[in-house]
Amino acid sequence: MLALGKLLELTLAGREPAQKIQLTVDGVQMRWLSEGALEVRPPQARDNGSDVLLSSGIHGNETAPIELLDRLLHGIARGEIKPRTRILFLFGNPEAMRRGERFLELDVNRLFNGRHEKNIGPEAMRAAELEQLARSFFSLPGRARLHYDLHTAIRGSKVEQFALYPWKDGRQHSRHELARLNAAGMEAVLLQNKSSITFTAFTYEQLEAEAFTLELGKARPFGQNQGVNVSRLELRLKQIIEGTEPETDSLEGLKLFAVSREVIKHSDAFLLHLPADVENFSELEKGYLLAEDVAKTRWVIEEEGARIIFPNPKVKNGLRAGILIVPITDAGLA
Ligand SMILES: O=C(O)CCC(=O)N[C@@H](CCC(=O)O)C(=O)O
Numbered sequence: 001m002l003a004l005g006k007l008l009e010l011t012l013a014g015r016e017p018a019q020k021i022q023l024t025v026d027g028v029q030m031r032w033l034s035e036g037a038l039e040v041r042p043p044q045a046r047d048n049g050s051d052v053l054l055s056s057g058i059h060g061n062e063t064a065p066i067e068l069l070d071r072l073l074h075g076i077a078r079g080e081i082k083p084r085t086r087i088l089f090l091f092g093n094p095e096a097m098r099r100g101e102r103f104l105e106l107d108v109n110r111l112f113n114g115r116h117e118k119n120i121g122p123e124a125m126r127a128a129e130l131e132q133l134a135r136s137f138f139s140l141p142g143r144a145r146l147h148y149d150l151h152t153a154i155r156g157s158k159v160e161q162f163a164l165y166p167w168k169d170g171r172q173h174s175r176h177e178l179a180r181l182n183a184a185g186m187e188a189v190l191l192q193n194k195s196s197i198t199f200t201a202f203t204y205e206q207l208e209a210e211a212f213t214l215e216l217g218k219a220r221p222f223g224q225n226q227g228v229n230v231s232r233l234e235l236r237l238k239q240i241i242e243g244t245e246p247e248t249d250s251l252e253g254l255k256l257f258a259v260s261r262e263v264i265k266h267s268d269a270f271l272l273h274l275p276a277d278v279e280n281f282s283e284l285e286k287g288y289l290l291a292e293d294v295a296k297t298r299w300v301i302e303e304e305g306a307r308i309i310f311p312n313p314k315v316k317n318g319l320r321a322g323i324l325i326v327p328i329t330d331a332g333l334a
């Protein structure tokens with residue numbers, strides 16, 4: 001296999017390849033751009049006009065998505081997968097991947113849309129670099145732009161695989177993209193309703209990409225992801241890359257949710273009244289006291305059908321310690 005097909009090995013070893021550009025047997029160009037960053041270009045005659053950004057390892061301990069991108073890249077490098085799209089592969093936080101940790105000092109996925117400028121250190125610099133790599137990749141006019149940022153979650157979930165769809169004022173969520181996610185095995189999509197500081201919020205809000213954070217199961221170390229079934233997503237990604245994706249507009253079975261409230265931790269006095277092993281999408285009854293914080297702040301459930309995702313009282317002050325979501329219908333989609 002071509003050396004650049006081993007982007008994951010290079011990244012984990014902290015090595016720069018001697019040869020930065022290589023061609024596969026069927027004329028696909030692979031170009032190493034920076035640590036954990038590789039661009040794939042199909043031969044011009046085969047290019048279908050789509051640009052696809054696939055990222056993982058934004059959180060270094062979320063290894064199933066890293067292994068999935070590694071398999072796709074191997075397939076391309078061996079000439080088994082024949083791309084018709086341009087692709088940018090990104091491993092988000094290489095040092096955290098090497099250490100098997102979510103992050104070192106700062107969560108990279110809270111440093112986009114201007115936040116890296118207000119912080120210092122390697123993770124702020126990496127977020128700035130990721131923004132630059134994405135901006136440059138999505139700079140060609142007239143092409144379709146898609147970004148999937150792949151994650152696994154800290155805890156188990158009543159809904160195993162789901163997507164988060166960012167928000168931008170004046171832009172409607174796309175029914176077609178939701179159908180695509182449904183076909184890729186996502187069981188639910190959470191529609192955001194305000195601007196955010198995640199990687200997909202940046203590519204959606206600033207680079208006009210269709211962009212999604214995909215949650216694929218529970219985070220485990222490398223080689224221990226047998227319980228995370230990514231086969232439907234993997235198939236769909238191959239089809240997107242090869243331009244052979246079957247048309248679909250079915251939302252059958254796909255559950256839709258809207259964000260009702262983000263629970264923000266304001267101080268060290270923050271208390272979250274949930275068991276440590278609570279699963280994502282657990283339902284919370286009206287009247288339930290979810291959290292308390294400084295100055296008698298209380299988070300009481302007022303919503304019908306409320307569920308909690310990503311509860312985490314250990315986040316830094318000022319960051320989200322959970323999201324309260326409510327079920328919605330597909331009315332209002334573009
Ligand atoms: O399990 C958790 O608490 C977090 C899992 C995770 O990393 N999720 C992403 C979601 C990003 C988004 O809101 O689009 C994150 O928290 O960064």
Ligand SMILES: [Zn+2]
Nearest residue numbers: 059062151152
């Ligand atoms: Zn993550």
